[in-house]
Amino acid sequence: MTVQAIRKATVGQNGVGAFILQCKRLDFHYCDWAGSSKGMNSFLRHSLSKFAAANPQIEITVSPRPRKHPVIVGHYINGREKAICVRNLQKEQILQKAELLRDASGEKLKRVTKPVKSINESVRGVWSPYHGGGIHV
Amino acid sequence: MKRLRLERWSGQLLSPRTGPSSCLRHQQEQRIAGRRLQSTSAGLDLTYEDGEELLSEQEAPKTPRKREDYPSPPPSAAHQSAKLAALHARLSLPKKLPLQTMARTLVDPSADSNTRFNNAALAQVGGSIISYHVAEFLLATYPRLPMTVLFAAAYAYNGPKTLQLIAKEWGVETAAAPGGEVDPGLLQFSKIKPGQGLSLGFGGGSTRPDKKSWMRRGISSRNVYDDEFGDVIPKEDTSELPQATETAYSNFVKAVVGSIYLHAGRQAAKTFVQQHILSRHLQLSTLFKFSEPVRELARLCQREGFEYPVARILSETGRHSRSPVFVVGIFSGTEKLGEGAAPNLTEARVRACVAALKAWYLYSPGKSVRVPSDMEEANAKPWEPLHVDIGEIIH
Amino acid sequence: METGLLRRPVIDLLSGRSQCLFALNTAARRHESSYRRTKHRLNVKPDSSFLLSNNSPQQDHIVFNPPSSAPSVQHTPLIFLPKEDKRRQLFAATAARTPAPTRLPPVIQKFKPVGVRHHLTEKDIEEIRKLRSSDPFQWSAAKLARKFNCSMFFVKMCCEAPEEKKELERQKLEALRARWGPKRRRAREDMLKRKELALRDE
Numbered sequence: 001m002t003v004q005a006i007r008k009a010t011v012g013q014n015g016v017g018a019f020i021l022q023c024k025r026l027d028f029h030y031c032d033w034a035g036s037s038k039g040m041n042s043f044l045r046h047s048l049s050k051f052a053a054a055n056p057q058i059e060i061t062v063s064p065r066p067r068k069h070p071v072i073v074g075h076y077i078n079g080r081e082k083a084i085c086v087r088n089l090q091k092e093q094i095l096q097k098a099e100l101l102r103d104a105s106g107e108k109l110k111r112v113t114k115p116v117k118s119i120n121e122s123v124r125g126v127w128s129p130y131h132g133g134g135i136h137v
Numbered sequence: 138m139k140r141l142r143l144e145r146w147s148g149q150l151l152s153p154r155t156g157p158s159s160c161l162r163h164q165q166e167q168r169i170a171g172r173r174l175q176s177t178s179a180g181l182d183l184t185y186e187d188g189e190e191l192l193s194e195q196e197a198p199k200t201p202r203k204r205e206d207y208p209s210p211p212p213s214a215a216h217q218s219a220k221l222a223a224l225h226a227r228l229s230l231p232k233k234l235p236l237q238t239m240a241r242t243l244v245d246p247s248a249d250s251n252t253r254f255n256n257a258a259l260a261q262v263g264g265s266i267i268s269y270h271v272a273e274f275l276l277a278t279y280p281r282l283p284m285t286v287l288f289a290a291a292y293a294y295n296g297p298k299t300l301q302l303i304a305k306e307w308g309v310e311t312a313a314a315p316g317g318e319v320d321p322g323l324l325q326f327s328k329i330k331p332g333q334g335l336s337l338g339f340g341g342g343s344t345r346p347d348k349k350s351w352m353r354r355g356i357s358s359r360n361v362y363d364d365e366f367g368d369v370i371p372k373e374d375t376s377e378l379p380q381a382t383e384t385a386y387s388n389f390v391k392a393v394v395g396s397i398y399l400h401a402g403r404q405a406a407k408t409f410v411q412q413h414i415l416s417r418h419l420q421l422s423t424l425f426k427f428s429e430p431v432r433e434l435a436r437l438c439q440r441e442g443f444e445y446p447v448a449r450i451l452s453e454t455g456r457h458s459r460s461p462v463f464v465v466g467i468f469s470g471t472e473k474l475g476e477g478a479a480p481n482l483t484e485a486r487v488r489a490c491v492a493a494l495k496a497w498y499l500y501s502p503g504k505s506v507r508v509p510s511d512m513e514e515a516n517a518k519p520w521e522p523l524h525v526d527i528g529e530i531i532h
Numbered sequence: 533m534e535t536g537l538l539r540r541p542v543i544d545l546l547s548g549r550s551q552c553l554f555a556l557n558t559a560a561r562r563h564e565s566s567y568r569r570t571k572h573r574l575n576v577k578p579d580s581s582f583l584l585s586n587n588s589p590q591q592d593h594i595v596f597n598p599p600s601s602a603p604s605v606q607h608t609p610l611i612f613l614p615k616e617d618k619r620r621q622l623f624a625a626t627a628a629r630t631p632a633p634t635r636l637p638p639v640i641q642k643f644k645p646v647g648v649r650h651h652l653t654e655k656d657i658e659e660i661r662k663l664r665s666s667d668p669f670q671w672s673a674a675k676l677a678r679k680f681n682c683s684m685f686f687v688k689m690c691c692e693a694p695e696e697k698k699e700l701e702r703q704k705l706e707a708l709r710a711r712w713g714p715k716r717r718r719a720r721e722d723m724l725k726r727k728e729l730a731l732r733d734e
Contacts, residue, residue, distance in 0.1 A: 002433070002529060003498075004426040005289035006732070009299045010417035012306055017416025020227055024308040056226035059219045059322075077308040119418060125601030130452050130464050130478060132600025422605050427731045443611055445645060449637040465640065471633055472611050476603055477733070484730045486643055491733040495605040497612050524614050 011119065021057045022105040025075040026098065029065035036087035040070035043091035051098060058102060072098055076106025175212055175237070175253055207317035208249040209325060215240040220310075220322025228307060228393070228413075231401040238400065242392035245326035245385045246376040248315030256392035257376060263395030263406075268365045270410045271295045273508045276523075279421065281498050283529035284356045288367035289424050295414055296366060300387035303413060309389065311382065326385035327378075336378050338371030345369060407510060422495055429532070430490035434467065434474070436532040437497060444470040446493070448486045451476065465489045498529075605733075646683070656680055661691045668697040 014020055030044060031037040044062060052060050065071070069087035072094070076082070082101055086094045204210065215221055215236040225239050238259075246255045271294045275287060282290065293299060304324070312323035319325055329335065345362045347354060359367040380388075398406035427433065438446050446467045455461035464478045465485035475496055477488025502524060512520055581588075581595045610623045660680060663671040664687075673693075677684045692698075712720070 002428075002531065003283045003285055003494075004428070005283075005285040005424050006426055007289050007296075008293050008419070008424060009296070009302060010293050010414075010419045012302065012417050014306070016418075017412035018229065020307060024223065024227070057223055059223040061219070077306060121604070124599035125604060127599075128601050130454070130462060131602060132598075423732075423734065425732065430731065441611075447645070448640045448643045450640050451637050466637065468636060469611065471636060472609055474609050474612070475605075477730075478602065479730065482640055482642060484726065486640070487727075487730045488733055491731060492603075492605055493609075495733065496608055499605055500608045500612060500614070501606075502617065524616065 013119075020077070021055075021102070022076050022078070023058055023074050023102045024077055025059040025061070026101060027073040027075075028060070028062045029068070029071045029073070030062070031064060031066055031068055031070060033067065034069065034087075037070040039089045039091050039094055040086055043094040047091055047095050051095065055102060070094075072101060074101035074104065076104070078106040080106035080108075082106070173207065173211065173251070173254065204317035208251070208315060209244045209254050210240065210317050210319055210321045212237040212240065215321050218321040220320055222322075224307065224309065224322055230393075230397065231405055234396055234400040238396045239393075240321040242389055242396055243309070243321065243324050244315075245324070245380060245388055247327035247378060247380045247385070248325040250377045256388055256395075259392035259395035259399070260388040261391075261395070262398060263391035263393065266394055266398055266406050267295045267391060267410055267414060270407060270508075270510065271414065272365065273510060274415055277506045277508045278501050278504060279499060280502070280524045281500050281526040281529075282421075283498060284360070285367070286421070286424050286498070288359070288365075290419065290421060292366040293419050293424070294417065297383045297387040299414075299417075300390040301383045303417075304386040304390050309386070311385070324385060324389055326380050326382075329379040329381060333379070335381060336375045338373035338375040339369075341371070341373040343369045343371055403513065421499060425491075425495055425498070427491050427494060430487060430494055432532050433530050434490045434493055437494070437530045438469055440527075440530065443472075446474060446490075448489065450482075467493050494530075649682075652680060652682060652686075657690050660687060664691050665694060668693045 014022075028040070028044060028048065030040045032041070048060070048062070052058070069085050071083055071085045073081055073083045082104060084097045084101060086097055089097070204214075218236075218240070221236055221239055221243075225234070225236060230239070241254065242256045242259055244255045246252075246257045249255045252258060268291065271291055275282065275290050275294075279290075309324050311328075312319045312325045313328075315325040315327060345354070345358070346352070347358070354369075356367075362370070364370050394406055394409060397409050434446050438444065446469050448465050449468050451464040451466045453461065453463045456463075461480050462478055463480070463482050463485045464476065465482065465488075466476045467474045467486070467489045475489045475491070475493025477485050477490075477492055479485035479488055506523070507521070509520075511517060577583075579597055581597060610620070610627070613620050613623070660676055663676060673684045673687045676687045680687075
């Protein structure tokens with residue numbers, strides 16, 4: 001019998017070909033009564049339309065959440081969500097938080113110790129003790 | 138390649154009638170069940186070729202039908218959906234591609250069987266374009282791949298599982314059940330109930346002629362009778378039955394490519410395929426599975442006129458101990474073809490032969506080799522012939 | 533200790549005549565308590581092609597140091613390249629400069645190809661078949677190979693053993709396998725898995 005094949009699937013590399021923004025939806029929750037939502041209300045009235053126009057890839061929903069602090073919830077393509085409570089913030093600070101959610105991927109925050117993470121093999125190969133002349137210690 | 142002038146056909150796809158309605162059932166559908174039009178301006182001047190008056194209009198219900206009564210959302214709902222607009226922008230689709238067509242790509246035939254409102258036609262076109270570009274990329278970049286590995290590589294790039302992954306990475310979600318009130322930005326298809334079997338369509342047989350037991354399903358016959366992955370094509374059309382999620386997602390991705398080809402042209406569709414499908418990573422050396430590689434390598438050297446391959450021991454350590462390591466190289470004359478390391482000599486020779494055969498099959502003129510469709514661009518440089526291989530080793 | 537190193541002139545350090553280039557690397561240093569002990573071991577001399585000496589060429593040149601790693605299957609050997617590939621000329625240019633290897637590694641005797649010998653006639657093959665079918669238990673493939681001075685592979689190509697012999701051998705093997713304990717069974721299964729992994733080269 002000749003060569004047989006094993007079926008696999010390709011692995012996506014976001015950004016190598018096309019770039020897909022990982023944040024697909026942002027929910028803005030505000031409250032008309034709570035004082036902590038003043039900044040959020042101002043943001044929704046003045047800054048949101050510009051933010052939405054600048055980021056057409058994100059589906060934006062605005063809904064009241066009565067008697068609660070204002071919150072922005074981001075939904076990501078990997079299925080996870082990130083919520084940021086924006087109580088008592090000014091509209092510029094809320095814009096910063098919205099941009100933070102937009103720029104995040106849905107992954108959990110983890111500490112990065114190595115400078116490079118790659119799926120490609122090294123150019124010169126992994127060192128093997130059985131090849132090369134050897135080093136005299 | 139003969140160009141398909143799909144630009145001329147797009148007008149037909151968006152008009153209310155393409156010609157004399159030959160199917161009587163279709164006529165009845167249109168008159169009795171209420172008319173669904175693909176564009177808002179289409180309903181203004183409607184004359185039937187047979188010249189009949191719509192007698193049943195007086196009997197038809199005067200109250201407008203509710204959205205839930207239709208199997209899929211109307212095209213006018215496409216502009217009201219935030220999900221759809223976000224998807225359009227996330228994929229950076231050209232502005233020439235309208236949202237109504239995007240909405241149509243998300244409707245599977247199992248949700249709506251009317252071919253003017255589902256993605257069957259678009260998926261057909263898009264699927265051909267995707268598999269063409271993947272095939273020419275693989276054949277140009279790896280000219281010596283054996284047929285089975287070529288099928289597996291094509292499956293890895295544009296098989297249903299991969300297209301499902303791609304669609305999920307685009308952030309496309311499914312609607313729980315199809316209907317007219319569903320958000321047009323959700324993928325609509327009829328889902329299989331738990332415990333219900335997959336209807337693959339082999340009840341009516343396959344398109345292959347091998348009905349006798351002695352008819353072998355070999356690789357050459359796969360090229361002729363089977364689909365682009367070497368899988369049997371069923372005779373029955375099960376596209377309107379409940380579908381697996383994988384099939385629905387893959388139809389959607391193909392339909393997107395088809396709609397780009399329709400509205401933005403051949404080059405835009407090619408660029409889209411290259412950026413979303415061919416940019417994905419695949420390690421081809423992991424797709425191979427050999428049996429009797431020693432014999433195969435000997436046959437290869439005989440066919441190509443190289444010297445008979447000889448196994449030589451490059452280095453070893455730990456012989457007669459618990460953990461020996463032998464590094465064996467296969468040499469044809471003075472040229473080393475492949476190398477393998479293992480705890481025993483037999484396995485090391487097998488690994489070395491496998492490495493040598495992979496080095497033969499994975500020969501590549503480079504990743505930036507020109508493909509035949511590059512000649513369709515304006516001011517394309519004269520064509521330099523690609524390397525065409527004699528074929529895989531038969532033993 | 534560090535000041536002692538730095539007091540030496542910089543040129544002296546960079547010329548490589550001193551052997552502590554590696555020890556200057558911060559990552560190579562460990563705790564102070566064991567530094568003295570590891571410093572000696574870590575003083576690895578760089579490859580001679582990186583060090584300036586009297587024999588090194590005076591003008592700009594390329595230093596070729598192949599990596600100490602197993603070769604990858606993505607690199608095609610020279611003879612596997614098709615005739616029209618442009619890389620053949622590059623290879624040929626390099627090959628012209630490097631001398632041909634005088635001695636190749638030793639051949640593995642177990643796998644040395646014997647070669648085909650056409651010393652058996654039709655009559656001999658008939659004889660093999662007759663003996664095998666007459667008494668398969670006495671005339672085993674090994675015995676026939678020794679008698680006719682050919683390989684067992686050739687004997688098996690000529691004729692098969694009758695069904696009852698095959699059945700008996702199968703039963704013997706089954707009896708052997710039934711006597712295996714869990715450890716031996718697992719070890720044998722691992723051997724099969726390793727064989728399959730070797731065929732995929734993973």
